[in-house]
Amino acid sequence: MIVLHHLNNSRSQRILWLLEELGVPYEVKRYQRDAKTMLAPPELRQIHPLGKSPVITDGDVTLAESGAIIEYLAEHYGEGRLLPPAGTPDRLRCTYWLHYAEGSAMPPLLLKLVFRRVETTPMPFFVKPIAKGIAHKVQDTFVDPQLKLHLDYLEGELGKSAWFAGNAFSAADIQMSFPLEAFAARGGLDAASTPRLWAFLQRIHAMPAYQRALERGGEYRLG
Known part of the structure; x- marks a missing residue:
């Protein structure tokens, strides 16, 4: 199952939106920013070395960067939706x-x-x-x-x-x-x-x- 490592008030909100558009099963693991520094908690580094969100795991795949995640999910689960035909x-x-x-x-x-x-x-x-x-x-x-x-x-x-x-x-x-x-x-x-x-x-x-x-x-x- 796809797991989204979701940080509050962050770019990962749009990955949530994409997953809802695709209608695929997924799990959300929540992380909270430090109230003073507004930085992501160190626990995210256990998922990806940079310790930032969004990050998804999908089986053996761990992927960061919003654009890469969006393209990966749309290609693998979109069934022709959300990405215009190649070459157009x-x-x-x-x-x-x-x-x-x-x-x-x-x-x-x-x-x-x-x-x-x-x-x-x-x-x-x-x-x-x-x-x-x-x-x-x-x-x-x-x-x-x-x-x-x-x-x-x-x-x-x-x-x-x-x-x-x-x-x-x-x-x-x-x-x-x-x-x-x-x-x-x-x-x-x-x-x-x-x-x-x-x-x-x-x-x-x-x-x-x-x-x-x-x-x-x-x-x-x-x-």
């Missing part, structure tokens, strides 16, 4: 978004999270103004312009088709859900400035399998 333009777009989500979209979002935390982290009073000044400067001159660049790009891409890889819902939309939810939490995605992306989030949040995944996964809140 839609399949190429699907592969692109599977890589883009973590390779291009997430780095500026992670930088935003880090520099926002610099502003609120306790530190000696004589250091804090300097640290906050640096954090503001980096966000204003690099991070925020990068976030806007990606948002504008993504908003335009969703103007080309109903879903990210074409006119059919696919694994690409599941993979893209996490960065878009992070954009909504801290990257400027909203109904006024990015209406297509906002509508995409409303559509996926209303999907029955997405709702079932929330029930199975528990706490899911991105800051």
Whole structure:
């Protein structure tokens, strides 16, 4: 049986959603972040050396990385669903978004999270103004312009088709859900400035399998 090693408030939520879409039997093993550091617990290193989530085990297979997991599960259990036919333009777009989500979209979002935390982290009073000044400067001159660049790009891409890889819902939309939810939490995605992306989030949040995944996964809140 497939086992998902699931960390709260993490990328593994979209693997839960995929498993619900596929309708295959699976087990969830839950892990909680450290309340102070927000890091995954050391127990995850017993499953994979990097100690991060998501990780799945499926028989003798242990697999990390969201894109690889999504592609593996869709290929082995999808029965033709969620991956466009091989060799088609839609399949190429699907592969692109599977890589883009973590390779291009997430780095500026992670930088935003880090520099926002610099502003609120306790530190000696004589250091804090300097640290906050640096954090503001980096966000204003690099991070925020990068976030806007990606948002504008993504908003335009969703103007080309109903879903990210074409006119059919696919694994690409599941993979893209996490960065878009992070954009909504801290990257400027909203109904006024990015209406297509906002509508995409409303559509996926209303999907029955997405709702079932929330029930199975528990706490899911991105800051």
